[in-house]
Amino acid sequence: MDKIRALQYFKRAAELNSFSLAAKEFDVPPSSVSRRVKDLEQVLGFELLKRSTRHVSTTELGQVYYQMITEVLQKLNEADELVSHRMGVIEGKIRISALPGYGARVLAPVLRRFRQQYPGITLELNYSDQVVLLGQDAVDIAIRVGAVVEERVIARHLTRSSFKLVATPELLAQLQATYGKEKLGFEELKTCPCIQIRSPRGLIDWWQQEDDDWQKIPISPVLTCNDSETILDAVLAGEGLLISALWEVQEALASGELVEVPTEKPVSYGKIPEVDLFILYQQGKYQIPKIKHCVDFLIRHLGDKPPV
Structure with a gap:
């Protein structure tokens, strides 16, 4: 045997x-x-x-x-x-898990450059909101919100992102005309058409900051969904407002397809004004050349940037 x-x-x-x-x-x-x-x-x-x-x-x-x-x-x-691994030869499979929106819009272009530099590498990408256990799951590198530290797992900070309340310019103008005000407040957000994100832990609530505290906004979603592409398509179609991490909507904001919605007080979800992303990997695997080079490449191209 x-x-x-x-x-x-x-x-x-x-x-x-x-x-x-x-x-x-x-x-x-x-x-x-x-x-x-x-x-x-x-x-x-x-x-x-x-x-x-x-x-x-x-x-x-x-x-x-x-x-x-x-x-x-x-x-x-x-x-x-x-x-x-022979000295100086970087090859083999690297399994990477990342948040769907971040993986597709931010990580993928960087990994494309990594593969161009190291053509012997095969990437196996899994975009998911599910928590991964590096000691159990078939994952070499994970990018997640928060430093979820397991034993013998290294968590290194990549970047910090704010949350944005966004809409199409047409929908925002319509809502401002309906409510007769430029900045939307708590009462307006309660009745606005909204798109709500569903995570593996359930629906993600909207919150308004009240000094040092947060007040939950009882929104009326026209759509709830766990797929980032479907959500982005819906907000781009003018179906409703969306609270999102900046990396999800940055391109649409830059192109003018979406605009940031002005509010009387800061709004977010999860009772946090911003979110930190970390790259996670097992301590022992960092000695493997392909893993070390990939981690270092991602940190060099994605990490240590000023908060946005």
Whole structure:
């Protein structure tokens, strides 16, 4: 029995709660994963996974065993990757996870230049709002809001962005004429057509800053959505107002397709006036040339810029 492969299969099946999903990652039949794990259980003399028709989960001993082997397998993988790279040759796959809007509009053009400089690199991009665990998920580098620090994970600040309330020039002019005022206040925002973002944790509320406190605005959304492209299309079509991080709407503001909506008091979502982005990676993987060069390239081109 190839024990290392069996351990790898068990680890991913335990994390994904599925033989079929683990098999898909390793590009093998689900029966291969199941059989290798069964062989491992026979060697150990105890059951690692509880099986049902559509789901697997760790037994009590299986969870203890998983925790003990995870760091060992991680170090083995890092060692294999490190010694497999010849000095001065940057090649191989890099898996990157980023927020959808930031990934498509800001990160992608920079990564295109990175690949031009290092043509031996293959990029696997995943744009998602879901929280990733670098020690478990198939991700080498993540770009996320906030420094979500796991053990042995480095979080380095990239940039800071403000939030903007935006609309098409035509919709803004219409609303200003309807309410008879240039700056919209709390009462006007309650009745304006709005587009509301839905995150994995639920709908993102709108807030108005009141001195050192925040007041929730009970908006009336005409559209709620979790897809950044659909949301941007809707606001560009004049369907409603949108609160967004600047990186989502910066191009549309520059072109004049959208304008910032003047308000009597600052508005935002999440009770924060601005947001910080961090690049996350595992400490050990930074020794691997392809990861180090990619992280350094992204920080050089995206990081340490003045807040916008």
